[in-house]
Amino acid sequence: MTEYTGDADVTEAVAQAHRREWAQVLAATVRVTRDLDLAEECAQDAYAQALRKWATTGVPERPGAWLTTVARNRAKDILRRESVLRSALPLLVMDEVVAGPQDGADPQAVDDDWLRLIFTCCHPALSRDAQVALTLRLVCGLSTTEVARAFLVQDTAMAARITRAKKKISGARIAYRVPAPDDLPERLGSVLDVVHLVFTTGHAAPVGSRLVRQDLVDGAIHLARTLHRLLPGNSEVAGLLALVLLTDSRRDTRVSADGELVLLSEQDRTRWDTRQIEEGSALLTESLRRGGPTRYALQAAIAAVHAEARIWEETDWTEVIGLYRELHRLWPSSVVVLNLAIAVGFRDGPEAGLAELTPLLDDPALGTYSYLSAARADFLRALGRWAEAATSYEEALTMTDNEVERAFLARRLAEVTDRLG
Structure with missing residues (x-):
């Protein structure tokens, strides 16, 4: 004890x-x-x-x-x-016959209760929203209130949605197991999305006193490794594993000894995990060789560009911009457009960045996304437009629940407010 x-x-x-x-x-x-x-x-x-x-x-x-x-x-x-x-209620089918791994895979790779839970949450009988909500609630352990906040709905509505999804799993007699090989393609896309969601929820925790929920990050990496052992020849799986490893390689430098947020531009790159970078880069090469660019491989490639730069000033922003454009072609997303706009600002200057961000202010998908307001505030700060920067930092604060991020934004707000005299 x-x-x-x-x-x-x-x-x-x-x-x-x-x-x-x-x-x-x-x-x-x-x-x-x-x-x-x-x-x-x-x-x-x-x-x-x-x-x-x-x-x-x-x-x-x-x-x-x-x-x-x-x-x-x-x-x-x-x-x-x-x-x-x-005995009269519908229950999960506990089929003990699990899928046999492909040649070269670890026979124990599929014997993982957490992976079984994710495949259950991601059954195609459920809508994508239900899959994500169940995963956040059951796998990530978020409260119903926290899940409701992520979906921008009322607590009661989210509680009802989760309850319906659970009942559908039982009523449909969905098996609690990793599917057979023939069924994997139909389920894999949702599972990869959910594993990535678990990782991103841990990498930048939406709520709480810590920037990182290392339990979720480690769990997502474990699941990605398990999927790679189960499907060693799948380029999407290799791309996802590459992405989480390359992104997580920076974990020790993202928060200072005092618990303050450290931006990518200010991180000590000599402390990045070189073993994770090397493994992630090899997996990225494997993914591209086997199946060409996929959503996760392109995101991993962006992370690899950052890993290759010895210092912030050596970042190849032209390559980053090109990768984001290809990513948006393959996976249209408002968040991708936002990241592309920020990259343009880093390459061409804050005025160019602001010009790219301005059309996004009317995008409903980003209406409550704090990083848009924060990025705009940073560009305005760089231009010395203190009053506008203060307003944007205030907007970002209203949409941020993580205490580490809030403290960073509050410091920036105080700085630009002081400049106003």
Whole structure:
């Protein structure tokens, strides 16, 4: 058991276990319950018990194992008491026959409860919105309120959407397993999107006191590696794994020792993880050789351009712009257009950047996207247009819930406000 010094330590230990272990605890419990609602209830109960018991017994050496055992035992007790009632309810099909890996794959690659959970959440019987909402709730462990905020809907509407999706999974008798090889192509696109979503949610946490949720980042990398072992010849999978590795290689430099946000232009590149960069670059080459440019390979290529530059000033912005244009052709997205506009500003100057950003102000898809206001504020700041910059920083603050990002924007706002005299 780990020593603790008070309730605050226990509360933090439980919160940390929730960030790191939630998906695994839930996924392992589903195998007992065959019911997503009951599994979620039992997992939540295990965390509630941890708050009470760890205060007297200490934090266990393996919190995840403790929580999983408690959740599964709770599930077994409920199932014993309600066996007659639950025998009439539709349950997940627990098909133990899993897909055989392709030649060269690790035979254990498909034996992963978390991956099973994601494939369940991404079943084609569900709409894409339902797939994403379920993943954020069940895999990422976000609250219903946080998921509702991501979709810009009311809490009650999101709760109803998640409940409907769970019922559809049970009612349709969707199997809790990795699909057979013939079924993978139909499901893979959604799963890759969701793994990428898990990564981006962790890489730039939308809420909370930390910029990065390392549990989600590590979990996404684990899932991407598992998919690559399962489908070693798939160029999209290789591209996704390349992207998450190259992007995560900067993790140790994104926040200062004081907990402040450090921009890409100011990061100490000698501290970037060279092993991840080398592995990601090799995977990128593999992806391009096997299948040509894919959405994830193009994003990985952009990350690779940054990794190749020894200092910010050596960044090849012309190549970055070209890659963003190709990415937008392949995957039209308002966010891609925003990133392209920012890259133009870095290459051609803040005036050019502002000109590129201006049309985006009327894009409804970016209406509540804080990075548009923040980018515009930065260009205005560079031009010495202090009052306009202050207004844009204020706008960005109203749309930002992550405390690290809020603190950065507040510092920038104070700086430009001081310039106003």
